[in-house]
Amino acid sequence: MKSIWGSSREDQNDTASDRASGRNSLNVERDSAPPNEHTRLLPNRVDSTTYLSPDDPAVSPYNLWSIRITRYFTILFTLATLVWWTIILVSTFVTPPGFYIRGSGFFPFSYASLTLANLLFTLLFFAIPSKAVRIASLVFSGLLFIDAIVLISVRQTRYEEGWVGAFVMAIWTLATDRLVEWGKYEEEERLTGRAETRRTLAEWAAVLISTTSMVILAAAVLLMTCTLFLRALDAGLAAPGKLYLVDGDKYRLHVYCRGNRTDHTGSTLPTVLVEGGEGPVEDGLWSFANNAIKNGSISRYCFVDRPGFAWSDTAPSPLSVGMVVEAIDEALARAGEDGPWVLMSAGIGSIYSRIFSSRHGDNVKGLVLIDPLHEEYLNDIGAAGRGFILWLRGIVSPLGLDRVPGALFKSQSKEDRVWGRSAYQAGKYIFTRLQENLVADSLSKRDVASSRAIQAQGVPLTLISSGAHIRQDSKWEERQKDMSHLTHNLQHWDIVNDAPHQVWKTLEGRELIEKRLQQLVH
Template sequence: MVSFWSSKKDEPDRPESSQATGHAHAHQDEGHGPAPENEEPTERTRLLAQHNAQGYLSPDDPAVSPYNLWSVRALRGLSLLALAASFVWWTFLLVSIFVSPPLMHSRGSGFFAFSYTTFTTGYLVLGLLFFTVPSKPMTICGIIIAILLLIDMCIILGVPQIRVEEGWVGIASIVWAVVISLHQIIQNRVVTWGKREEEERLTGREETRRSIREWLAVLFEILILVVMTLATLLFTATLILRASDASLEPAGKRYSVRGSAYQVHLACVGNRTTENPEEPTIIVEGDYGPVEHSLQPFIDDQYQSGAIRRYCYWDRPGFGWSDNAPSPHSAGMAADVLSEALALADESGPWVVVSAGVGSLYSRLFASRHLLEVSGIFLIDPLHEAYLDDIGKPGRGFKLWLRGVLSPLGLDRLAGAIVRGRTREDRVIGRSAYQTGKFIKAKLQENLVAVTMTSAEVQSARHIQMGATPLVVVSSGREMQEDPNWAERQEDLSRITNKLISWDVVHDAPHEVWTDGEGRSVLESRLRDLVRASRESQ
């Protein structure tokens, strides 16, 4: 207790008169006192003016500092250079989330690389702020952080899918984080050594007491390091989940698109028939989340019952098994990517596009770009383009960005896996898919261009769409009751072609109409009607 509250300004006991002089000369002989004038200056003396050789300095004297050593000063300069480099890299990664610079596109979300660089930059700032107050707990936390980051690096480099998703940008970010963590350990030890050396040389002994200000500084830094250690632990746990999810094989195949910039997942079910070339293939477009968790099970039931003979479904970039696309990425770009994937899979029309919610915007764009091959359009409670203003709200974009930055911590995914028993399927294509960084990045991209690029593309598609294409619209009665404008806009969508087969309103059905008994029955009946009309239009 005495050492905690004592101030360093209290001078340590020194020997009297000649004894003190003798003691000082003894330290000179041992190489710890001020160097005689006829000796060559050493690392310990060249930065200081010569002091009275007959006594010692006060521990609080500004001259008693580890900065007297050129190695300590050089180490601090190196930390400043590393901080400048980290900040520049952090800026590039921040920009790449919104606009992908050349050669910096990540097939994954990019949030892991950004989080590691943010961590590294903060770690360097912390080390520089508390440069002269090192402690053993800091070294211990530093060692734990370095070990966890080394594990992260091994996972990223060792799991092929994660390595491809993160790309050279993510690999460089984690390697830099490991290097800085090791640098911080070395820095803490070197400053500790330099502080002890200068205290022994200039005050006669190592100073073991700390002022209250120093204790508070050490306590504050330790608290921050504990938080950083927990964050690193969460990074590691989230990467372990990603490694587990990477082992889940896709139902179809992944095709490289846009000059092999990234891959998208496409699966087709059913045999092609040469006997009935007019038989359409159903192209399924999901709503808010992965199609495997929404429309695909319903369409597969129709295939099993014989109502349709062949269907294809895909994951939009950032969903399911598909990589993230470079930013910016609009709905029209996604429609073009689907066209490319179908061509690579050697799939051809006629096609009937079936979609729900926001996916209807994507299917309408696809239909307008394949006028002669699309023989039917089926919209299930579709989202009208007037609602793109809601999708593109800046506040929504900021929340998505913040969720993305925090996503490497994996708090929701880890809780789902540990407490709620969420599986790989849940996280990749199921109810927990919205928690992944890829999904958040895709939604952020959707937000950024909703009122600009996507809005213009949908308006053009409406002008181009062939009027003779058979159309079916099925709307949710609940949505129409909750939003007075929804009914009016559903009616407007029933006029995107001149050949409306039917527009049905299922009064008690939710937005996911297929989850309601009556809604499911209406969808099954109308899908058969549309397939029949598609055959007749060929």
């Protein structure tokens, strides 16, 4: 019996030994196996035969390599978007070679900002997927898809802004959130026995913040979509003149001329070159010039929209007054317009006319400056605070906070938005004024000083000032008097008592301007 029991114990010991060696061999085989989709971050704890607590750190979607590699790619896309966002931001002030956009540049900046915000929120709440976030992200992506279709299908928007890469990143973040939810479900079911439906207070707060953020982003894209539809409608408004490429074919300027070069006797008469003030020529001076032709005060006129005004493209930054005049000169040459000229300008437009006059010598037969801006006021135009406000206005301009309600509730027309009052709310116009601000007290001031030094002194000069403006600003009269000495051939200096800064808006102002133009032209 002893031998039987002894052999039995030996057999049991051998069996236990065999099992232990079998487990060891299985462990070795498992440890030496290559990692797969279910490779865990904490193998020693996860390999337990019992289920883990849902709060255990080992229960994480990061256990899956597909989740980890998706996160790495999201980080890479975020860094690339940040670089692109920085380039667009810098190009507003100094345009790098090859990054010129013929539109305002604010739309691409807005899309880059939205994409960057979307990617950052995705990374911040990467491991906390939410159905509400996916719904908002789906709306966000759908609106961006509509924007991409509008931008690509409409020739003008495609020419000015290009394609929307934000749509691709929106699809990526949407797919990422869905993938993380799947990974979270898989790991919870495998490691805890069931998918976790509860959330901690911190997780609920994260879901609330991420959902709110996505709703805000979707609302911003909705407003941008409305603005894009307005721009697509406005693209159907044909320019009255022709567009000519300038500055090495970088951008186009709109040139419009009307009238006859000769009078009824066959004599060649000067063409009146009209330069607008703070806004486009079309907004005020265009109708004045047409009436002057009807009344016989002038025989012919031309105007060139400055970069960013009406139908003209924007120009690369920086852009000084002298650079604009060079572009205007080139556009007129390409249009076959070579003068002789009588220059008529108002407000800040007088600075452009003065530089144009100084560079054309005897080909300029007269200067009519309507309540002109003196170069000393370029300090105010170039103020840093003013530039910052313009930049902020430009950043929010793609939302169309003024233009969209105007179109919906005030029946604003295409003309209003292209060159009328609503045009002052457009990104192109704001961008041009910002460019004007950036170099007003440096490059532009130098251009004006140079023009004054080389101005032909025999050019007939007529100065027409606003009486209301003089009464409001005592220094304004002193500056007007200084400009009466721009040449040695001052013909008239008229002060229209009741006229505002835009003198032609009063009957007395219009009649006086026509009279002075007629004297210079005929």
